[in-house]
Amino acid sequence: MSTQDYAISQWPDTDALIEKAKQLVSQPIRPIRRDKMEEYLQYFETRCAKSRAATAEAAKLIPGGVQHNLAFNYPFPLSISKADGPYLWDVDGNRYIDFLQAGGPTVLGSNYPGVRDKVIEVLKECGPVTGLFHEYELKLAQLIHRHMPAVEMFRMVGSGTEGCMAAIRAARNFTGKSKVIKVGGAYHGWSDQMVFGTRIPGSGPFEAAGIPESCVQHTQEVYPNDLDGLRALLEQNRKDGGTAAVIVEPIGPESGTRPVHYDFNAKARALCDEFETLLIFDEVVTGFRLGMGGAQGYFGVTPDLTVFGKCIAGGYPGAGGIGGRADIMSTFAAGIGGGTQKTLVGGTLSASPLSSAAGYFAITEMERTNAPILAGRAGDRLCAGLQKVIDELGLPFFVYNHGSILHLETHGVLLVDVTMDDLFLQLMQRKKMAEEMGAAYTAEGVITLAGSRLYTSMADTDEVVDDAVERFRRVLSAVE
Ligand SMILES: Cc1ncc(COP(=O)(O)O)c(C=O)c1O
Numbered sequence: 001m002s003t004q005d006y007a008i009s010q011w012p013d014t015d016a017l018i019e020k021a022k023q024l025v026s027q028p029i030r031p032i033r034r035d036k037m038e039e040y041l042q043y044f045e046t047r048c049a050k051s052r053a054a055t056a057e058a059a060k061l062i063p064g065g066v067q068h069n070l071a072f073n074y075p076f077p078l079s080i081s082k083a084d085g086p087y088l089w090d091v092d093g094n095r096y097i098d099f100l101q102a103g104g105p106t107v108l109g110s111n112y113p114g115v116r117d118k119v120i121e122v123l124k125e126c127g128p129v130t131g132l133f134h135e136y137e138l139k140l141a142q143l144i145h146r147h148m149p150a151v152e153m154f155r156m157v158g159s160g161t162e163g164c165m166a167a168i169r170a171a172r173n174f175t176g177k178s179k180v181i182k183v184g185g186a187y188h189g190w191s192d193q194m195v196f197g198t199r200i201p202g203s204g205p206f207e208a209a210g211i212p213e214s215c216v217q218h219t220q221e222v223y224p225n226d227l228d229g230l231r232a233l234l235e236q237n238r239k240d241g242g243t244a245a246v247i248v249e250p251i252g253p254e255s256g257t258r259p260v261h262y263d264f265n266a267k268a269r270a271l272c273d274e275f276e277t278l279l280i281f282d283e284v285v286t287g288f289r290l291g292m293g294g295a296q297g298y299f300g301v302t303p304d305l306t307v308f309g310k311c312i313a314g315g316y317p318g319a320g321g322i323g324g325r326a327d328i329m330s331t332f333a334a335g336i337g338g339g340t341q342k343t344l345v346g347g348t349l350s351a352s353p354l355s356s357a358a359g360y361f362a363i364t365e366m367e368r369t370n371a372p373i374l375a376g377r378a379g380d381r382l383c384a385g386l387q388k389v390i391d392e393l394g395l396p397f398f399v400y401n402h403g404s405i406l407h408l409e410t411h412g413v414l415l416v417d418v419t420m421d422d423l424f425l426q427l428m429q430r431k432k433m434a435e436e437m438g439a440a441y442t443a444e445g446v447i448t449l450a451g452s453r454l455y456t457s458m459a460d461t462d463e464v465v466d467d468a469v470e471r472f473r474r475v476l477s478a479v480e
Contacts, residue, residue: 006291006298007376007403011262014225018259020398024412025426027396031411031433032440036478040436043443044075050091051079070103070449073442074435083110085459088447096447097468099382099406099454104255104285105310105319107371107404108362109459115314118361119354128354136356143363144312144323147292150302151323155332156351156359159320160284160309161189164247166332166345167305167322168193171245171278173343174328179243181233181277183260184221185253185414188282188307197221199254202418224258227267234275245305246272247280250295251402255285255453257414259400265301272304278328284309284320288363289455290403291372304328314362318355371458376403378460385469389476397476406454408472410437410479414452437475444471 032040044052055077059065066077082089086109088098098110108115122136141154157163168180180193184201188194192215195208201223205216220237222229230246237243246268252260265281272279281303286295288311296303305324313319322345323329333342349355366372383401386408390397397410409415413430420426438451446468448454456465 005293005373007372007379008290008298009376009380009403012259012400012402014259014261017398017400018225021258021409021412021415024396024398024409025415025417025420025430029411029429029433030396030479032436032475032478033480037436037440040440040443041075044439047094048076048078048090048092052076054079054091070100074439078442078447085109085111086457086461086464094445096442096445097464097471098447099456099468100447100449101455101457102315103310103449104289104405104455105313105315107289107311107366107375107457108314108369109457110315112314112362112365114365115316115358115361119316119358122353122357126353129349129352131348134351134353134356136353136360137351140312140356140360140363143360144308144321147288147363147367148294148296148306148323150296150325151306152326153329154321154323155329155345156312156318156356157320157322157345158318158347158350159189160282160307161191161194161320162345162347162350163284163307163309163320163322164188164194164280164282165191166343167280167307167324168245168247169345170322170328170331170343171280171305173331173341175242175244175276175278177237177242177244177277178218179220179237179241180218181220181222181230181237181243181246183248183253183258184223185258186247186249186282187254188247188249189284192216193219199414200416200418201253201258224253225260225264227264227271230268230271234271234277238275243275243277245278245280247282247307249282250286250299250301251290251405254414255405256402257407257453259402262299265295265299269301269303278304280305280307282307285405287311288366289372289375289405291376292363292367311362311366312359313355314358316355316358316362318349318352319359320350369458372404374458375456375460378456378458378465379404379406379454381462381465382406382454382456382460382468385465386472389469389473393473393476393479395476395479404456406456408448408452408454410452410476440475440478441472444474446471 308321
């Protein structure tokens with residue numbers, strides 16, 4: 001592996017980050033001064049009237065007023081009408097630097113014309129879907145296989161959630177074992193079996209409202225970086241039918257919000273081999289964003305199965321897939337080839353010409369333009385700029401990046417420890433601060449993911465990044 005080929009120029013010091021996280025959540029929160037927060041909220045009152053009206057109307061028909069967590073914003077969601085490269089515009093005509101980047105898929109930048117135009121050509125020819133095979137399904141599978149040889153075969157599905165479901169089902173079918181071990185805090189979509197230990201390690205079924213206990217009966221979690229815990233669980237399971245799979249987000253739970261040691265994946269691989277368990281890499285975020293070889297290329301670790309999402313359809317709908325060893329992948333049925341031994345997956349709109357062509361052209365363009373690396377360099381520059389601001393202002397906050405995935409930790413809502421005596425109070429206060437930080441960044445013209453995660457893209461030139469740093473500086477200068 002050459003660092004030239006991957007977006008991560010330097011793996012952060014994981015232990016130092018874990019210590020900083022502990023420090024952050026052991027201190028009282030440092031929110032924005034009330035007078036300044038009032039000023040930021042005024043921005044929404046005076047400059048976002050059309051957004052407010054539209055999303056208030058939406059709340060009458062759409063639960064919570066938005067269809068997706070990412071779109072939830074304090075004090076109200078923005079209605080976006082235009083996206084171009086590093087920028088978004090709302091319906092009131094305000095422009096924002098976009099570090100949400102749709103939650104990660106748009107490494108080329110938003111609404112990249114080189115993909116959009118090709119997609120339109122395909123749409124003109126055959127529309128978004130026919131239900132029958134389209135040549136871009138093959139082209140996409142070939143492309144993925146070329147960049148990630150461990151993906152000997154590829155099955156496209158509709159989302160990352162579906163990809164995780166399918167990978168786990170195939171692992172169970174192939175191994176004949178039931179248990180699945182995940183790393184606490186990781187997000188593997190919202191399927192019944194995976195809403196366990198979500199967001200906060202050790203939280204078990206805390207978020208599993210509406211999900212019968214039996215659905216997570218075979219889901220287990222270990223703490224991030226706890227290889228001894230993983231071994232112990234594998235040993236325990238061996239006496240009780242075995243473990244079908246260990247599933248990881250390779251840079252750590254919640255896209256590295258809980259960072260893992262560089263050698264974690266290799267050691268997890270060795271344990272899986274020892275216990276005859278499959279290793280699933282959830283590369284929904286990292287696949288192609290970290291580099292054309294994904295996290296598996298960066299770490300030099302070969303998973304048995306890989307889950308794809310986001311980049312796999314270049315930001316277009318229908319972004320999900322599973323790839324991996326041909327013997328495991330061959331257990332998937334596709335309709336007519338099914339039978340009792342086959343792993344059933346499907347989806348009327350899965351692998352549509354639209355998704356397959358968008359994925360093919362996006363990944364082709366990412367390779368041609370070196371987008372993952374350029375996005376990673378933008379992440380490095382943004383991280384360095386924000387670190388300087390934090391240092392200059394003497395704040396107890398911290399920032400780090402894995403290439404184009406950046407964490408600006410000010411409130412630590414996802415960093416709390418389940419054993420804290422005042423856990424619920426901590427969660428409430430820190431969530432409130434997260435919302436306020438997000439709103440303040442927005443009022444300064446920068447959109448983030450939940451006020452702490454930032455995705456950079458190839459479109460983030462030095463000028464865009466430096467402009468953003470100054471906007472963050474204004475917000476961070478105003479904390480109590
Ligand atoms: C690591 C990871 N896995 C799975 C998913 C679920 O993907 P989707 O939202 O496409 O269902 C996500 C979504 O953010 C993710 O970050």
